[in-house]
Amino acid sequence: MPDLLAARSQMAMSLAFHIVFAVIGIGMPLLMVVAERRYHTSGDPNYLDLAKRWSKGTAILFAVGAVSGTILSFELGLLWPGFMRFAGPIIGMPFSLEGFAFFLEAIFLGIYLYGWNRISPRAHLLAGVMVAVSGMLSGIFVVIANAWMNAPTGFTLLDGQAIDLDPIGAMMNPASLSQTLHMTLAAYAATGLAVAGIHAALLLRQPHNRFHRAALTVALLVGAPAAVLQPISGDLSAKYVAQHQPAKLAAMESHFETSRGAPLVIGGWPDVEARETRFGVEIPRALSFLAFGDPAAEVKGLDSIPREDWPNVPFVHLSFQVMVALGTYMAMVSLWAGWLALRKREIVANRRLLRLLAFGTPMGFIAVEAGWMVTEVGRQPWTIQGVLRTRDAVTPMPGLVVPFVFFTLLYIALAVAVVWLLRRQILQSPTHDDLPSRLVEDPRHA
């Protein structure tokens, strides 16, 4: 395995692994806070039970997220010293801010997980809010750093050196808003609908279990609005990509020839040699309209990009199709759930919706993975779009296949352990049809 490929594989694997835990780390605290708040207002002990059980799972996942994030902060240098030497002073700022956000997240998570009996219920809920807010901020800051790699601003390039740095300007790069919005919504949608899916599946077996009913309500409250808003934010992202990263857009859409009134290709397989898409369904002028808001607009094709600067077109196109398809499914199911809720119908009684939710359990996470494949692979061969090539950023150390194998084994072991432990947690959830539903007189935690 060539060193560059090994380094890219290791980085891709580390990111793909970490993002799952990062997403959960952003989403779960909000679910726990909503559940705990509902307990405070309604006194229904199922919500307290829920917050406590979720917090156990979150403790496991957060720990793995923290350590896998640490791997990344070191790997930036271990694998890409050329990148960090160049980019450190420009995008260190969001990383520094992320450091503090992560600090708050870790501090208040410790208080939240271990403080049930040590602080007042109000202070406990507030600690949960702190975890949720700082978790969201950590994510936003890291995504801003990534956005800069797609749309590098805030410096002037002179003989390969960056001068006239403006780290704030770098944070305000054109990709920041659309990327942070898309990723934050994705975190809530993926976590919310995954949890909703798990409890929907359990409800299909035990329709009267109040614990799972409470869980489904809270999970949909967080996941469904995010899933409905996500296509709108996706449109914003696509418009940004169309304007600033034409090669990426062309790869996403498998758009080989620059043309006006370009059609949108759904599905299909890009034949890179023949420069055409096989078996795709074309919607006339739709790409021009979606990318630029004008059905006659010109959309740059891959023919406008030098061949050696193309990303892996089939991979990017396929990933993009997967993301959009899954996102559409999630938005549709969420709309239906919202419609039922608006008409005051019982979601729990609708077995068809429960089945659709259960079927969609992993979709948010698959969509997140696919979306990052589009972002990262679609930027290749650049690490910093138009500025630094990936092959110039890689470490000179040979034999990179060895750490790649090591980390692969490590991630497999961690994944197996996490799945095993979470399964244990879920299997322990209450199974009686009627859990205590009495209102407790004293709302303080037992």
Added chain:
Amino acid sequence: MPEPSLAVLLAGALMVSLNVYVVMGGADFGGGVWDLLATGPRRTRQRALIADAIGPIWEANHVWLILVVVLLFTCFPSVYARMSVTLHIPLTLMLIGIVLRGSAFTFRSYDSQRDDVQRRWGAVFAGASIVTPVLLGVSVGTIAAGRVPAAPSGTFIAAYVRPWLSPFPLSVGLLTLVLFAFLAAVYLTIETADAELREDFRRRAIGAAVAAFGAAALSLGLAYREAPLVWRELVGARWAMFLQLGTAVAAIGALAALSTRRWQLARAAAVVQVSCIVWGWGLAQYPYLLPPDLDYATAAAPRVTLRLVLTALGAGTLVLIPSLYYLFRIFKTRPS
């Protein structure tokens, strides 16, 4: 050219973060050492005490290391890049240690409480708690020895293995491990109201203090040959005399306080002692971040970056300090 004072300030902030990581996060690793070495009839209670002490705070303590890394690559990017290349192997192994320590510790808390299951996770947790500090120390020792060049040259072994796989860096690794264990044992005497457990850890703390003295002497001796710059400063410079004196007073003070069972004083003295050692290394290298050629002024990022980071550090600290205070007040108030 950046204002030198700004670069010094940030190098200082870096050292402070590293120092806090060592005295807080270091003790969490030390806890793992004592988990492994738990013996006698109170073995299970010792382990439970360690787990209770580390549980709520290790993740917050761990963030200090992230802060060190972020400050390093933002403010001194060439230092970070050079370290990452030459120290690729020890840093990678250290990372694996960090991952296994954190995850195994958490997995153990949430897995079945059956003995065999607990022991299996415990072994991973304790093993990783030993490997990680050693490799952290080895990396520091390699830097102190001036073996992190601008561009690696020669064979794979010469460029990526020999710089760190030699007696001096290894001795610093050993010293780091012993100091972390020392800190953990001293802190644990305060964490419990159980007099027997307190005595257990008192004995361990005294043992570790003696071992730390030996390890420090070994490192200093080896520095004469392998890290002459640091050795010269530590032995010859006037500031070093004061620092050596401070270390000695703190070390003796910690031992005396442990002997007379003045736990709070012992903890304070232990923190001072370990901090003196950290700063002794940092100051002995001054003005070099990577001796013998890369000093802080050359390595520093442009002024605008330094100034912004310093502002962020100031603002961040305002939020961080009360939060940390709250965390430690909740969990580290002495049980009555």
